[in-house]
Amino acid sequence: MQNKDNKELYIVGAPFAGGQGKQGVDEAPKLLLREGLETEIQNLGWNTHVSHLEFEEVKNDTPISNMKNPRFVSKAAEKVYDSVKAAAEKGFVLTVGGDHSIGAGTVAGVLAAHPEAVVLWIDAHADINTPAATQSGNIHGCPLSFPTGIDELPEDVEDGVFKWLPRKSLDFSRLAYIGLRDADEFEKSVIRKYNIAAYSMHDVDKYGIARVVEMALRRVNPGNTRPIHLSFDVDALDPFFAPSTGTPVRGGLTWREGCYICEAVAETGNLVAMDLVECNPHLGEHDEHIKSTLHSGIALVKSALGQTLL
Ligand SMILES: NC(=[NH2+])NCCC[C@H](N)C(=O)O
Numbered sequence: 579m580q581n582k583d584n585k586e587l588y589i590v591g592a593p594f595a596g597g598q599g600k601q602g603v604d605e606a607p608k609l610l611l612r613e614g615l616e617t618e619i620q621n622l623g624w625n626t627h628v629s630h631l632e633f634e635e636v637k638n639d640t641p642i643s644n645m646k647n648p649r650f651v652s653k654a655a656e657k658v659y660d661s662v663k664a665a666a667e668k669g670f671v672l673t674v675g676g677d678h679s680i681g682a683g684t685v686a687g688v689l690a691a692h693p694e695a696v697v698l699w700i701d702a703h704a705d706i707n708t709p710a711a712t713q714s715g716n717i718h719g720c721p722l723s724f725p726t727g728i729d730e731l732p733e734d735v736e737d738g739v740f741k742w743l744p745r746k747s748l749d750f751s752r753l754a755y756i757g758l759r760d761a762d763e764f765e766k767s768v769i770r771k772y773n774i775a776a777y778s779m780h781d782v783d784k785y786g787i788a789r790v791v792e793m794a795l796r797r798v799n800p801g802n803t804r805p806i807h808l809s810f811d812v813d814a815l816d817p818f819f820a821p822s823t824g825t826p827v828r829g830g831l832t833w834r835e836g837c838y839i840c841e842a843v844a845e846t847g848n849l850v851a852m853d854l855v856e857c858n859p860h861l862g863e864h865d866e867h868i869k870s871t872l873h874s875g876i877a878l879v880k881s882a883l884g885q886t887l888l
Pocket residue numbers: 677678679703704705707712713714715716718719720760761762811813825856
């Protein structure tokens with residue numbers, strides 16, 4: 579079980595863009611640090627340890643099933659997995675992407691260190707397409723298909739792609755979504771079939787963010803006994819607050835709703851790891867867009883790490 583007095587925090591920079599088609603998302607970790615991410619975290623009383631991963635390119639990375647860059651993404655996510663697993667055994671892990679394909683590594687890494695953990699996936703998208711079902715071929719739309727074990731890649735898949743990742747380590751009863759508004763038809767069918775706790779923007783409008791977080795936590799972590807991994811895709815926020823992202827969708831969370839989710843999860847005392855992904859400083863019409871996206875990301879992290887408003 580997680581030790582609440584442990585104030586060691588490992589920032590894993592994962593500058594990876596191969597899970598989708600737009601360059602720039604790999605520059606976010608360095609820029610977030612330049613905007614003060616680490617000092618802000620230290621100001622909340624954490625001892626920080628920063629590392630930046632490097633990802634080697636893969637030549638002739640032809641599609642496998644419908645997945646683009648399968649070997650490159652699999653190798654990168656495996657590196658993330660190794661680092662997250664090692665860090666999660668020692669303290670809190672904050673993984674800073676990069677695109678959301680690294681979530682395959684963070685989820686598996688957190689579960690390797692904390693097998694009982696639950697996953698909260700805060701996103702406009704469900705990111706649970708299988709290699710065969712993905713329409714775009716972008717693996718940032720697929721990471722949850724692997725730890726849940728619905729990916730259907732054969733055991734002897736070419737070059738051992740995603741072979742390192744333990745399947746079915748994440749049970750559907752331990753996954754909850756908040757913020758959805760652009761799930762693909764296949765993903766909607768997965769959510770229904772496996773009865774995943776999924777709260778869309780419709781639910782946020784209907785119940786308000788406080789009840790949605792409460793309902794989500796009650797579904798996946800009823801006794802509040804399990805460690806929590808919070809995977810936050812910045813595109814869960816409305817593009818007004820996070821315009822510099824690869825797949826923006828209107829009608830998202832407000833700044834406060836995003837921060838509230840993080841604060842409420844922090845209040846459980848069981849948060850052990852967080853991802854912040856999909857900030858892309860190459861996108862957006864002007865500098866203010868980039869700055870506001872990075873600052874939204876930093877605000878979310880601070881809210882998850884103990885910042886209180888009073
Ligand atoms: N992590 C993300 N931003 N994912 C967007 C995924 C969009 C779409 N569902 C796809 O599979 O291509």
